[in-house]
Amino acid sequence: MIKVLVAGFKGKMGQQTVKMVLEHEGFELVGVYDPHAAEEKLENNTIVYHDLTKIPHKCADVWVDFTSPRSVYENVQAALTKEIHPLVGTTGLTDAQVENLQHLSAQQKTGGLIVPNFGISAVLLMQFAQQAAKYLPDVEIIEMHHDQKVDAPSGTALNTAKKIAEVRQKRQQGNPQETETLPGVRGADYEGMRIHAVRLPGYVAHEQVLFGGTGEALTIRQDSFDRSSFMTGVALAIKKISGLSGLEIGLENIL
Numbered sequence: 454m455i456k457v458l459v460a461g462f463k464g465k466m467g468q469q470t471v472k473m474v475l476e477h478e479g480f481e482l483v484g485v486y487d488p489h490a491a492e493e494k495l496e497n498n499t500i501v502y503h504d505l506t507k508i509p510h511k512c513a514d515v516w517v518d519f520t521s522p523r524s525v526y527e528n529v530q531a532a533l534t535k536e537i538h539p540l541v542g543t544t545g546l547t548d549a550q551v552e553n554l555q556h557l558s559a560q561q562k563t564g565g566l567i568v569p570n571f572g573i574s575a576v577l578l579m580q581f582a583q584q585a586a587k588y589l590p591d592v593e594i595i596e597m598h599h600d601q602k603v604d605a606p607s608g609t610a611l612n613t614a615k616k617i618a619e620v621r622q623k624r625q626q627g628n629p630q631e632t633e634t635l636p637g638v639r640g641a642d643y644e645g646m647r648i649h650a651v652r653l654p655g656y657v658a659h660e661q662v663l664f665g666g667t668g669e670a671l672t673i674r675q676d677s678f679d680r681s682s683f684m685t686g687v688a689l690a691i692k693k694i695s696g697l698s699g700l701e702i703g704l705e706n707i708l
């Protein structure tokens with residue numbers, strides 16, 4: 454049995470993860486964590502932790518984190534220090550934070566995985582976009598999410614831009630003389646690529662990558678209509694994470 458702890462268990466993704474772990478015959482839910490939770494135990498007697506320092510060393514094999522950009526760094530530090538493999542779905546870690554966590558992971562000899570998106574459609578979108586950018590280097594990214602999301606751009610959009618930047622030179626896009634008569638209207642700039650974030654009720658998680666060439670265009674789009682779609686990826690990562698020696702980024706590392 455793989456022992457799993459879920460941080461952020463009351464949230465939208467945390468609840469899906471708890472359900473999946475309880476239903477999976479190879480997994481055992483050994484604890485859940487939320488500093489703001491009122492209860493001491495779940496209905497099935499699973500222990501509820503409220504304080505990071507009270508979570509015992511090596512009490513779980515995997516720490517699944519679906520919390521918030523404000524808490525994820527501290528949580529992953531705690532998991533690594535306790536020699537629990539962190540499986541990080543939470544977005545918003547900065548590059549410097551990721552680098553520090555990778556050092557800690559090496560020091561602790563405890564591997565882990567940061568996954569900007571557990572959906573197979575999003576993983577494929579990122580791979581196809583990287584491939585397309587080799588031939589169509591003028592790109593804009595539009596991500597669309599529910600209006601409760603706290604971070605922008607989405608982790609998926611930022612990771613898409615980083616993957617594209619690996620295969621193309623930084624380039625200026627659009628008219629060098631362009632001006633914004635409404636500030637921000639052209640979106641954020643990542644190495645010359647524009648990223649636009651839409652937040653609307655009714656949406657879940659969606660992304661379009663638009664490529665323009667001479668007289669032609671390509672649009673790649675993925676849609677996550679339901680959060681249960683992320684659970685196949687979470688389950689697979691829980692099974693495979695102990696095989697990772699460092700703190701890696703992207704579900705593709707275990708596919």
Ligand SMILES: NC(=O)C1=CN([C@@H]2O[C@H](COP(=O)(O)OP(=O)(O)OC[C@H]3O[C@@H](n4cnc5c(N)ncnc54)[C@H](OP(=O)(O)O)[C@@H]3O)[C@@H](O)[C@H]2O)C=CC1
Pocket residue numbers: 460461462463464465466467486487488489490518519520521522524528541542543544545568569570571572608683
């Ligand atoms: N990688 C992927 O495929 C996906 C990633 N995500 C990411 O996962 C994260 C969570 O998303 P979602 O579930 O929608 O968000 P929610 O706001 O629904 O849930 C977050 C939960 O974390 C709790 N929380 C806050 N601080 C802490 C802490 N220090 N330790 C433990 N729990 C804490 C919150 O409690 P309280 O409300 O009391 O503060 C809340 O219950 C986001 O960063 C989102 O971008 C989402 C979907 C897919």
Ligand SMILES: O=C(O)C1=N[C@H](C(=O)O)C[C@H](O)C1
Pocket residue numbers: 544569570571598602606607608609610657658659
């Ligand atoms: O907050 C969300 O909902 C999601 N967050 C992740 C992100 O920021 O990319 C993954 C998915 O888009 C859902």
